[in-house]
Amino acid sequence: MNKSLVPVAFVLMACGQANLVDTQRDRMAPAIRSLLSMNRGLDPLAAPTLSSASPASIAMGGPDFVLTVNGSGFISESVLRWNGEDRATQLVSSDLLTANIAANDIATPGLSSLTVFNPGEDGGESNVVYFAVFVSQACNDLIYDPVGGLIWASVPNSGGNGVLSIDPYTGERSPLVFVGGEPAKLAISIDGQSLFVALNTPGAGLQFDIPSRTPGIQFTLGTGYAGLPLLVEDMQVLPGRSDSVAISKRDQSIRPRHAGVAIYDSGVMRPTYTTRPSGNNVIQFSNSSDRLYGYNTESTGNDFHRLQVDDSGVVILDSVRGLIVYAQDIRFDRYDERIYSNTGRAIDPERMILLGTFPNVTSGSLVAPDSANGRTFYLTGDTHILRVFDPNTFTPLSQAQIPGVSGSVTSLIRWGDDGLAFRAGNQIFIITSPVPPMPPTGKRMVSQR
Amino acid sequence: MKRWLVSFAFTLVACGQGNLVDSQYRDIRSLLSRTSVDGAIDPLAAPTLGSASPASIAMGGPDFVLTVNGSGFINQSVLRWNGQDRDTQFVSSGQLRANITASDIATPGLSSLTVFNPGEDGGESSAVYFAVFISQVCSDIIYDPVDGLIWASVPSIVGGNGVISIDPQTGERSSVVFVGSEPAKLAISDDGKSLFVALDGAAAVRQFDIPRRTAGIFFPVGRDSSAGLMFVEDMQVLPGYSDSVAISRRLEPFISPRHAGVGIYDFGVIRPTQTPGHTGSNVIQFSNSPDRLYGYSNEGDGGFRRMRVDDSGVTTLDSAVGLLAGGRDFRFDRYDERLYSTGGRVVDPEQRILLGTFPSVSSGSLVAPDSANGRTFYLTDVDHTLWVFDPNTFTPLGQARIPGISGTVASLIRWGDDGLAFRTGDQIIILTSPVPPMPPTGRRIVQR
Numbered sequence: 063m064n065k066s067l068v069p070v071a072f073v074l075m076a077c078g079q080a081n082l083v084d085t086q087r088d089r090m091a092p093a094i095r096s097l098l099s100m101n102r103g104l105d106p107l108a109a110p111t112l113s114s115a116s117p118a119s120i121a122m123g124g125p126d127f128v129l130t131v132n133g134s135g136f137i138s139e140s141v142l143r144w145n146g147e148d149r150a151t152q153l154v155s156s157d158l159l160t161a162n163i164a165a166n167d168i169a170t171p172g173l174s175s176l177t178v179f180n181p182g183e184d185g186g187e188s189n190v191v192y193f194a195v196f197v198s199q200a201c202n203d204l205i206y207d208p209v210g211g212l213i214w215a216s217v218p219n220s221g222g223n224g225v226l227s228i229d230p231y232t233g234e235r236s237p238l239v240f241v242g243g244e245p246a247k248l249a250i251s252i253d254g255q256s257l258f259v260a261l262n263t264p265g266a267g268l269q270f271d272i273p274s275r276t277p278g279i280q281f282t283l284g285t286g287y288a289g290l291p292l293l294v295e296d297m298q299v300l301p302g303r304s305d306s307v308a309i310s311k312r313d314q315s316i317r318p319r320h321a322g323v324a325i326y327d328s329g330v331m332r333p334t335y336t337t338r339p340s341g342n343n344v345i346q347f348s349n350s351s352d353r354l355y356g357y358n359t360e361s362t363g364n365d366f367h368r369l370q371v372d373d374s375g376v377v378i379l380d381s382v383r384g385l386i387v388y389a390q391d392i393r394f395d396r397y398d399e400r401i402y403s404n405t406g407r408a409i410d411p412e413r414m415i416l417l418g419t420f421p422n423v424t425s426g427s428l429v430a431p432d433s434a435n436g437r438t439f440y441l442t443g444d445t446h447i448l449r450v451f452d453p454n455t456f457t458p459l460s461q462a463q464i465p466g467v468s469g470s471v472t473s474l475i476r477w478g479d480d481g482l483a484f485r486a487g488n489q490i491f492i493i494t495s496p497v498p499p500m501p502p503t504g505k506r507m508v509s510q511r
Numbered sequence: 512m513k514r515w516l517v518s519f520a521f522t523l524v525a526c527g528q529g530n531l532v533d534s535q536y537r538d539i540r541s542l543l544s545r546t547s548v549d550g551a552i553d554p555l556a557a558p559t560l561g562s563a564s565p566a567s568i569a570m571g572g573p574d575f576v577l578t579v580n581g582s583g584f585i586n587q588s589v590l591r592w593n594g595q596d597r598d599t600q601f602v603s604s605g606q607l608r609a610n611i612t613a614s615d616i617a618t619p620g621l622s623s624l625t626v627f628n629p630g631e632d633g634g635e636s637s638a639v640y641f642a643v644f645i646s647q648v649c650s651d652i653i654y655d656p657v658d659g660l661i662w663a664s665v666p667s668i669v670g671g672n673g674v675i676s677i678d679p680q681t682g683e684r685s686s687v688v689f690v691g692s693e694p695a696k697l698a699i700s701d702d703g704k705s706l707f708v709a710l711d712g713a714a715a716v717r718q719f720d721i722p723r724r725t726a727g728i729f730f731p732v733g734r735d736s737s738a739g740l741m742f743v744e745d746m747q748v749l750p751g752y753s754d755s756v757a758i759s760r761r762l763e764p765f766i767s768p769r770h771a772g773v774g775i776y777d778f779g780v781i782r783p784t785q786t787p788g789h790t791g792s793n794v795i796q797f798s799n800s801p802d803r804l805y806g807y808s809n810e811g812d813g814g815f816r817r818m819r820v821d822d823s824g825v826t827t828l829d830s831a832v833g834l835l836a837g838g839r840d841f842r843f844d845r846y847d848e849r850l851y852s853t854g855g856r857v858v859d860p861e862q863r864i865l866l867g868t869f870p871s872v873s874s875g876s877l878v879a880p881d882s883a884n885g886r887t888f889y890l891t892d893v894d895h896t897l898w899v900f901d902p903n904t905f906t907p908l909g910q911a912r913i914p915g916i917s918g919t920v921a922s923l924i925r926w927g928d929d930g931l932a933f934r935t936g937d938q939i940i941i942l943t944s945p946v947p948p949m950p951p952t953g954r955r956i957v958q959r
Contacts, residue, residue, distance in 0.1 A: 364739065384739015387764065408692075415731045416740060418692030419712030421667045456692040456712060457667045 119466020209254025265291025334375025436500025567915020657703025784824025
């Protein structure tokens, strides 16, 4: 039966195609394809394959635009689906479609899924390619304020030397508030009262009052070997405090650049501080304002430190080498009280033991742990693949390639229960996790959040 | 008779080809295939079988078509799977296709393929082996003779970070039990109670309770004050103990030499005396006594070391350089109490003398001695040939090339009386020896 029909289809195609009007050809196409698929000698029709989109991402808030997608197996009835919803689609060729994307589709930031659907029993839906709608905004750092539910961004001189807040759901930005020269690293108090802003020109820290949205105390960090002001390399607000901040300082004029860690209360430095060779380039507070962790990113020593903070300042308690290796950053998870390195290691910082390693996490990745929701996120620095892991088993749960990211990615942060954000160049990407959160089982309590 | 048929066939081809139906034409081609190029008539011989495609397949799949290549195939050629005929289609004198059923590949093993040409002038080809493997990413395998199961460590990338057991007879796998980050090297206690699992993602070891199938004690291997964390390079449970393990430790990454000494751990607590690092026993094997441990330096001086184990820990007694040269690893045989190196050498570890060398064992091979059954097995890493030797005479008894192996082979182990298993990155190959075991003559008693 099938074999007898196939020649009919061939005859129709070979002899009559030129005389068919478009509507006839369109009506016959599914039948012919269906017949062709029955013949073992021909390629069976299958779901189309989607490989890329152009543009690969777009700034939110723009007008309607035409999206071009590349792949294979496209037919005249192929439909592009945007987050599962059909969009008006035009066939250009079997490997190219265009689709009309409405302004409404890109009115808010996020990660949309693109698929191509071929109707009919021999059709199907393609694989997913993601499309990012980003916030077009130059910035140097991002941080999330869980009290206000807003993301704060430090905006460089080119954009106004200030800070602004962003609603992660709508992408709506507040007016810029001027804070000083080249705002960079940000730190926030747990109560959402204070945003500390590193000012790289000339070199200072600034305390910004979040509720009133006004800049407050500005304080300098000292001078380096060449007489240049020291800059903030990393910064963490003391848990439970609004006016006290730990700062890892860097020297602009010498290598290694690390210039010690100090505690500042309302801009006044406590007398005891760690010295240059200590190597605490990046710092993270535990759930206690007494315990700070530091890691040396500059040398091959790979030293991880526990630091004791008290009223007199900060001292190094002990050091362990090789617990974390070749990392550029560390993150403390307030729920499971572990430290996660950007190179994929999870350690118990108090017992100073390695607990596990996440696979396929490359150097240069960014990390955002969220054990309270059963997830650890890594974003690869070169390929922009977001990997989601189970922090209890160190096994991968999912991954998604974020397209259309230009430049180096930094500042991967969590927001809400399943939100993530990061920046690259003049782009801020605000997305939700491709894997839903896994609520905690009551194993631990978040002591401060 | 034969000459008459061929002449008739020539006549048919010369005069009547245009009128032949397909079946007639195939019969004539078959006849022609029995003649040599110059037209002289060769005596009919058994066909030759060269290869199969696929060369191996994962167990548990559906029916499939196997293509075999060789020469001398005829229209009546039949492919035999372990000696049993399978539906066969003639493609050409150099190719056949045969229908292999799902039941043929329902369990793991090594099947023999032959092609049989019927008739008094036919015969059966030599065998080509076909592996039905278990598709399973794993980092190590070990056999538990108490339960008769193979245990495998499963890394994170396949959602594992756990261990599974495999019935070597059926290939049936248990569900994964989580043990920790990146399970790798395995060691098992004699009594089948404890499985020790190296966790390469945590620089630690997990003691796994086999009867209860639960993860037990987790302990870090150790830390060097200047070089960082220590990881398991090799691991052996003390004979007669369930909770004590000897660990050869390594430093990483990018540290050379990587060796960080050997230590004894009881319930995760290291005994105070350890052997020094730098140059030492990268790979270790216990004797039949928990007091005697053997080691081999495969990155340093190539020395074979005898070590004494006592309550205070482990110390190196002496070292013999060059005794085990040429291998990366070695195995202690509990029956003849000899050491077998992967380079093909056999030594008496207490007299520290070389007893013999197996021929054709290339560097990089894997070894599985079984003197209790009169066999020593080597698996070459390049062409995946399994060699079977007589350990008493050091002479080869048989060999079989195992096709369809992708990646580097590792973890050659014995199971049962004639079983073998090994792994690659994502395959576990379970087979029985192509040479039957030779039961012991009562010369020695296994002391376990």
